[in-house]
Amino acid sequence: xxxxxxxxxxxxxxxxxxxxxxxxxxxxxxxxxxxxxxxxxxxxxxxxxxxxxxxxxxxxxxxxxxxxxxxxxxxxxxxxxxxxxxxxxxxxxxxxxxxxxxxxxxxxxxxxxxxxxxxxxxxxxxxxxxxxxxxxxxxxxxxxxxxxxxxxxxxx
Amino acid sequence: xxxxxxxxxxxxxxxxxxxxxxxxxxxxxxxxxxxxxxxxxxxxxxxxxxxxxxxxxxxxxxxxxxxxxxxxxxxxxxxxxxxxxxxxxxxxxxxxxxxxxxxxxxxxxxxxxxxxxxxxxxxxxxxxxxxxxxxxxxxxxxxxxxxxxxxxxxxx
DNA sequence: TGACAATACATGTTATGACATGTAATTTGA
DNA sequence: TCAAATTACATGTCATAACATGTATTGTCA
Numbered sequence: 001x002x003x004x005x006x007x008x009x010x011x012x013x014x015x016x017x018x019x020x021x022x023x024x025x026x027x028x029x030x031x032x033x034x035x036x037x038x039x040x041x042x043x044x045x046x047x048x049x050x051x052x053x054x055x056x057x058x059x060x061x062x063x064x065x066x067x068x069x070x071x072x073x074x075x076x077x078x079x080x081x082x083x084x085x086x087x088x089x090x091x092x093x094x095x096x097x098x099x100x101x102x103x104x105x106x107x108x109x110x111x112x113x114x115x116x117x118x119x120x121x122x123x124x125x126x127x128x129x130x131x132x133x134x135x136x137x138x139x140x141x142x143x144x145x146x147x148x149x150x151x152x153x154x155x156x
Numbered sequence: 157x158x159x160x161x162x163x164x165x166x167x168x169x170x171x172x173x174x175x176x177x178x179x180x181x182x183x184x185x186x187x188x189x190x191x192x193x194x195x196x197x198x199x200x201x202x203x204x205x206x207x208x209x210x211x212x213x214x215x216x217x218x219x220x221x222x223x224x225x226x227x228x229x230x231x232x233x234x235x236x237x238x239x240x241x242x243x244x245x246x247x248x249x250x251x252x253x254x255x256x257x258x259x260x261x262x263x264x265x266x267x268x269x270x271x272x273x274x275x276x277x278x279x280x281x282x283x284x285x286x287x288x289x290x291x292x293x294x295x296x297x298x299x300x301x302x303x304x305x306x307x308x309x310x311x312x
Numbered sequence: 313t314g315a316c317a318a319t320a321c322a323t324g325t326t327a328t329g330a331c332a333t334g335t336a337a338t339t340t341g342a
Numbered sequence: 343t344c345a346a347a348t349t350a351c352a353t354g355t356c357a358t359a360a361c362a363t364g365t366a367t368t369g370t371c372a
Contacts, residue, residue: 004305009229012215018297019289023189024231025304030186031232032308033179047358059168068320073165075180076187079360082322087358104320104367131310133175136303141174144303147296148181149160152188154287203328224350235330238352243328260337260350 026151033132040124044117049078050088054118057094057110064109066099093117182307189288196280200273205234206244210274213250213266220265222255249273 005025006014015021037048046054056073057065065073067081078084085108088094093114099105133141161181162170171177193204202210212229213221221229223237234240241264244250249270255261289297 003301004308005301008308009231010225011229012217017285018294018301019285019292022289022292022297022300022304023285025301026182027186027189028231029304029308030183033183035233036310049358061168066320069166073167075165075184077191078358080358082320083358086322102320102368106321129173129175129179132307133178135306135309136175136178138174140299140303140306141178143296143299144178145159145161145174145181147292147300147303148178148185150291150296151288152160152164152185153291154192205328222350234328236328238350239328242352258338258350262351 023151026148036128036132037125040128041121043124044121045091046093046117046121049074049076049084050091050093051118051121052076053084053088054093054110054114057108058115058118060109062109064097064107066105066107070108088114179307182304192284192288193281196284197277199280200277201247202249202273202277205230205232205240206247206249207274207277208232209240209244210249210266210270213264214271214274216265218265220253220263222261222263226264244270 002011002014003021005011005021005028008028009024015024034048037051041048041051052075053070056070060069067085070085071077071081085094085096089096092111094108094110096106096108099107136144158167158170159177161167161177161184164184165180171180190204193207197204197207208231209226212226216225223241226241227233227237241250241252245252248267250264250266252262252264255263292300
C-alpha cells in the first residue's frame with residue numbers, strides 16, 4: 001500500500017528509503033504550512049517573513065535590533081534584510097534609526113501598528129496551530145521536535 | 157535551559173507551547189534542507205524544483221506528463237508551471253509536444269540530458285540524505301513520517 | 313597612526329514567484 | 343448543434359528572492 005505522502009504526490013514509484021521519504025515529508029509539510037500561514041496572515045496585510053520579523057522585534061523590546069541580528073534570527077533566512085525592512089518601514093510596521101555610537105548599525109524597532117498586528121493575528125495563528133498539531137500527544141510532539149533537531153544537525 | 161531551536165534562533169523568550177515549537181521547527185528544518193539541496197544541485201546547474209520535475213518526468217516514463225499533472229506532483233507547488241518548463245526546455249532537460257488528440261495538452265518528457273543529471277546527482281543527494289538522517293533509527297524515522305502526516309492532515 | 317581588513321548596510325541586476333488575465337481547445341447541455 | 347462553461351496553458355505585470363558588488367564606518371595591528 002502506498003504511503004500517505006506517496007498518494008499525495010501521486011508517485012509512480014515508492015520511496016527507496018524511509019530516510020528519503022522523511023526528508024521529502026519535511027519539505028512538503030513545511031510548504032503546506034507556509035501556504036496556510038500565508039493565507040491566514042493575508043487578512044492582516046503581512047507575509048510570514050514579515051510576521052517573523054515583527055515577533056523578533058517584539059522580543060527585542062525597545063532596544064531594538066540591527067539588521068544583521070534580525071537576519072540571524074529569521075526562521076527562513078533571506079539574503080536581503082535591507083529591502084525587507086524597507087518595505088516594512090513603508091508599511092509603518094517598524095522604524096529605523098542609525099546608531100550614533102556605531103554609524104554602521106541601523107537599529108530597527110517595532111511600532112505600535114506592528115504590535116497591534118501581532119496581537120490581532122494571534123487567534124488566527126493559534127487556530128492554525130491547533131488544527132495542525134491537535135491530534136499529536138505531548139510525547140509525540142516532543143519526539144517530533146527532537147527528530148527535527150537531529151535532522152538539522154548534520155554529521156561529520 | 158533553552159531548547160535547541162530556541163538557541164539556534166537566539167530567541168529572547170521560550171516557545172509558549174510545544175506545538176508552536178514543532179511548527180517552527182518543521183519550517184526551519186525545511187529551510188535548511190532546501191539550502192543544502194540547492195548547494196548540492198548547483199554543481200549540476202539545476203534548482204531543487206527543477207530536480208523535482210526531472211524525477212516526476214522520469215517516473216512518468218516515455219508517456220510523459222502534461223503540465224497540470226506535473227504541478228500536482230510537485231513537493232512545493234508553483235503557480236507557474238509554464239515558465240518553469242520553458243526554462244527547463246531551454247536548458248535541454250525536457251521536451252514538449254502538443255498532444256494531437258487534445259491540443260490543449262502539452263506532453264512533457266525528460267531528455268537523456270535530464271536523465272543524466274538525475275544519475276550524476278544521485279551520490280551527492282544520497283550523501284546529504286545520510287548526513288541528515290544518519291542518527292535516526294528506523295523506528296524514529298517511521299514516527300517522524302507519521303507525525304508529519306498528521307500535521308499535514310488538518311482537523312475539522 | 314595609518315594602511316588594511318572587517319563589519320553593516322545599501323544598491324544594481326537578473327531570475328523567479330505570485331496573481332490576475334488572456335487564449336485556444338474541448339466538453340456540456342439546452 | 344451551438345452557445346456557454348470548463349480545461350490547459352500562456353502571458354503581462356509587479357513583487358520578492360538571489361547573487362554580486364559597492365560604500366561608509368569601525369576595528370586591528372605593524
